Amino acid sequence: MKDKLEKIDEEWRQRLSSEQYRVTRCKGTEPAFTGQYWDHKEDGVYRCVGCGEPLFDSEAKYDSGTGWPSFHAPHTEDSVRSETDRDHGMVRTEVLCKRCDAHLGHVFPDGPGSGGTRYCINSAALDFEKSD
Numbered sequence: 001m002k003d004k005l006e007k008i009d010e011e012w013r014q015r016l017s018s019e020q021y022r023v024t025r026c027k028g029t030e031p032a033f034t035g036q037y038w039d040h041k042e043d044g045v046y047r048c049v050g051c052g053e054p055l056f057d058s059e060a061k062y063d064s065g066t067g068w069p070s071f072h073a074p075h076t077e078d079s080v081r082s083e084t085d086r087d088h089g090m091v092r093t094e095v096l097c098k099r100c101d102a103h104l105g106h107v108f109p110d111g112p113g114s115g116g117t118r119y120c121i122n123s124a125a126l127d128f129e130k131s132d
Helices: 009-015 018-026
Strands: 044-048 054-057 080-085 092-097 103-108 118-121 126-130
Touching (some): 009 018, 018 103, 054 118, 080 103
Antiparallel strands (some): 044 126, 080 092, 092 103, 103 118
16 A cells, blocks of 8 residues: 555545545445446456545455445455444444545445455445456
């Protein structure tokens, strides 16, 4: 991972679309089945829209039926970090980009495989880099 990336609010507003800003800087959520990557199936790497850090590999992506891109594991352990989220009367685990603190989505303990995790991520928080 590169050094921590910090920007002032105005820099984020200039860099990101209004939807990307709402999701990543204001902890928003896009409606289910509306983001560009929820049903995306190409091979490659999903990167943070804010800083370009690799977050998830297409090999870890699966169809959870929720309408958001879902992954069973991050690109590396250093790609993301988590915090307790107590908003909206619930207790959830928020997932953030470890480099720029962009809100990505949430992680749940109902995923496939031995780890049992489901990273439920907003498309608006991601850029995709196709494999060669």
